[in-house]
Amino acid sequence: DTEVTQTPKHLVMGMTNKKSLKCEQHMGHRAMYWYKQKAKKPPELMFVYSYEKLSINESVPSRFSPECPNSSLLNLHLHALQPEDSALYLCASSQFQGAVSQVSYEQYFGPGTRLTVT
Amino acid sequence: SQKIEQNSEALNIQEGKTATLTCNYTNYSPAYLQWYRQDPGRGPVFLLLIRENEKEKRKERLKVTFDTTLKQSLFHITASQPADSATYLCAEGGLPMDTGRRALTFGSGTRLQVQP
Numbered sequence: 001d002t003e004v005t006q007t008p009k010h011l012v013m014g015m016t017n018k019k020s021l022k023c024e025q026h027m028g029h030r031a032m033y034w035y036k037q038k039a040k041k042p043p044e045l046m047f048v049y050s051y052e053k054l055s056i057n058e059s060v061p062s063r064f065s066p067e068c069p070n071s072s073l074l075n076l077h078l079h080a081l082q083p084e085d086s087a088l089y090l091c092a093s094s095q096f097q098g099a100v101s102q103v104s105y106e107q108y109f110g111p112g113t114r115l116t117v118t
Numbered sequence: 119s120q121k122i123e124q125n126s127e128a129l130n131i132q133e134g135k136t137a138t139l140t141c142n143y144t145n146y147s148p149a150y151l152q153w154y155r156q157d158p159g160r161g162p163v164f165l166l167l168i169r170e171n172e173k174e175k176r177k178e179r180l181k182v183t184f185d186t187t188l189k190q191s192l193f194h195i196t197a198s199q200p201a202d203s204a205t206y207l208c209a210e211g212g213l214p215m216d217t218g219r220r221a222l223t224f225g226s227g228t229r230l231q232v233q234p
Contacts, residue, residue, distance in 0.1 A: 033221065041226065042225060042227055043162065043207075043222075043224055044224075045221045045222070048221050056221055090161050106164035106167055107152075107162075107164065107222060108164065109154075109161030109163070110161050111160055112161050114159070
C-alpha cells in the first residue's frame, strides 16, 4: 500500500472555528510532512516529524498546531485562522533520511485538503 | 540561500514530440534532485530522483540529467501524449541541518500542455 490518505477533502471554516486535518499512511515511513500550497505556487514546507517527534517548524504561526499521535498518523489542528490561510494542505511521508551519506528517498503525497477560511 | 528555478511557467508541444523542462539551482550543488508530476487539485507524484554523481537517469519515456557545471537538471518526456499534460515540479532536499532533516524545496513548476 503506497497510499497517503487525507481527510477531509474539503473544509470551509470561519475565523473563530477550531478544526483538524488528518493524514494517514501505512508504508512504515518514519518521516511525515505538512506542506501548504497556494494556487499556481509550489508546495511550501510547514512541519516535519521524524520518528513521531517534531524536527522542523518552518516559522509557522501558532494558529497551526501539528500532532503525531503514532507512526501512521499526522494531524494538523487549526484555530483562529485568517482568510489568507486558505490553500491546499498536503501531507507527505518518506522513509527516514538521516546522514548525508545515506540514501535519499522520495516523498509520497496525499491528495490534500482544500481549506477555505471565511 | 538555495533557490530552485524553473524558468518556463508553461510549455506547449505537439503530441509525439519530446518535451524538455529545465530546472536550475542557484547556490550549492544539492545531493540530489527530484522530479514530481502534479495534476490540478492533487498532490505531487514522484517520478524520478537523480543524484549529484549521476549524469543521467531513465524511466520508460522519462529521462533526467544533472549537470553540476551548469547547475542545471533537464527533464525529458519522449513521444509525449496528451495524458502527460500536467505541472512538473523540480525539488531538492538540500543539506541536512540536523539528523533527519531532509525536507524538499520545490521550484515553481512548469505547466506542460501536450496538444493532440
